[in-house]
Amino acid sequence: MHEGPGPAAARRHLLDGGFALLLLTVAIVTGYLVLAPSDLRATPLARPPVPPMLRPILERPQPIAEPTWGATIRGRVLDANHQPLEGASVVIDGNEHFARGDGTFAIEGPPPSAPLLVKVPGFEKVVVAPRPSPVEVGLRPHRAKAAYLTYFGVGDRGIRNRVLDMTARTELNAVVIDVKGDRGWIVYRTEIPEALAAGAQGPATLRDFDTLMADLKARGVYTIARIVAFKDNVLATHRPDLAIIDTRTGQPWIDNERLAWVDPFREEVWSYNLAIAREAIRRGFDEIQFDYVRFPTDGRLGAARYSKPNTRETRLPTIAAFLERARRELGPLGAFVAADVFGYTAFNENDTDIGQRIEELAPHLDYI
Numbered sequence: 001m002h003e004g005p006g007p008a009a010a011r012r013h014l015l016d017g018g019f020a021l022l023l024l025t026v027a028i029v030t031g032y033l034v035l036a037p038s039d040l041r042a043t044p045l046a047r048p049p050v051p052p053m054l055r056p057i058l059e060r061p062q063p064i065a066e067p068t069w070g071a072t073i074r075g076r077v078l079d080a081n082h083q084p085l086e087g088a089s090v091v092i093d094g095n096e097h098f099a100r101g102d103g104t105f106a107i108e109g110p111p112p113s114a115p116l117l118v119k120v121p122g123f124e125k126v127v128v129a130p131r132p133s134p135v136e137v138g139l140r141p142h143r144a145k146a147a148y149l150t151y152f153g154v155g156d157r158g159i160r161n162r163v164l165d166m167t168a169r170t171e172l173n174a175v176v177i178d179v180k181g182d183r184g185w186i187v188y189r190t191e192i193p194e195a196l197a198a199g200a201q202g203p204a205t206l207r208d209f210d211t212l213m214a215d216l217k218a219r220g221v222y223t224i225a226r227i228v229a230f231k232d233n234v235l236a237t238h239r240p241d242l243a244i245i246d247t248r249t250g251q252p253w254i255d256n257e258r259l260a261w262v263d264p265f266r267e268e269v270w271s272y273n274l275a276i277a278r279e280a281i282r283r284g285f286d287e288i289q290f291d292y293v294r295f296p297t298d299g300r301l302g303a304a305r306y307s308k309p310n311t312r313e314t315r316l317p318t319i320a321a322f323l324e325r326a327r328r329e330l331g332p333l334g335a336f337v338a339a340d341v342f343g344y345t346a347f348n349e350n351d352t353d354i355g356q357r358i359e360e361l362a363p364h365l366d367y368i
Helices: 007-035 052-059 157-169 193-198 209-218 233-238 267-282 312-333 354-364
Strands: 072-078 089-092 095-098 104-108 116-119 126-128 135-138 146-149 174-180 222-228 287-291 336-339
Touching (some): 072 089, 089 104, 095 312, 174 267, 222 267
Parallel strands (some): 072 135, 146 174, 222 287
Antiparallel strands (some): 089 095
16 A cells, blocks of 8 residues: 655655745746836835036045135234233225224125234235135234345345345344435336436346245345335436426426426326335335435425425425325325334424324325
8 A cells, every 4th residue: 555745755846836935036026126127126225317418526525715805894903911912904906994092993884705904004014815804904013124236136136135145144134225316217117108218227226026025035035115205317318307406407307316306296206106116016015115206305406496395394295295195195005104214304404393294194005
């Protein structure tokens, strides 16, 4: 008699059947995924596709936004002792503002990314990058101790190097450079049409002037541009209509050095000197120092003819008006404005009470 399968055989058949069913299920699912549309194969965690127009933006590094000024810059200017600096000059984008008595200032509608320059005579200038207001600016005292490089001296490499060496070894921290010297020559290649037409590009034009300025800046040297204002042999000879005229000859009047002067009353002469000053500031000078900003005091003064009466009452207002204009036009460019004034020689040997007269000029200048 034939017996049926035992318990062990039954379990084996059951396992074989289950395994076959599993293989069939896997085959069915795999075939469904292969034959189904592509979007059905996407998993729930897959990223959505990036539109082609956004790919260049998302793939390149995004720049970090630079800080900018708000609608109003509010700030305060203080000295090293945390005391307010009244009248501090605050310059932005060619516009000059002044701090109040408590050292505060407010500037409406500034250019968002323009730097702020803060300056006070006797202190180091500070440049402030855009940032949220309010801004507190502390200034450190600065006392210039300068060597003087004449028109020919600055062109002598040996003299220049000795001065540079002194700035490294001594307390010397500034240089005065003849930008326009006593004869009217300009030390570097000027781009001022009137100066070029007059022949102000003299015999000792410094070709590597920009290199010199870069070296001075790298050493932290304070730079002062000396501009001889009204003793200008070049301009007076080229433009006799702007010169002091000798009544005996009808030619430009000359002093004891045999050099001609331009007429301080002529505002076209003022404009010429201010154009040179603006160019010097663009070249990197920290300060403009006007010299011979006066009427002549030697030579045959009685033979000198001016465009206006040259009297005690007209001289001071004329010099003051020139300096006031110079400060108004040059201050917003970030430079200090100074003038050399030598007692009675600033006006005339017959003037008295010179101290009072110098005090009358002082408000028009940063240094005198």
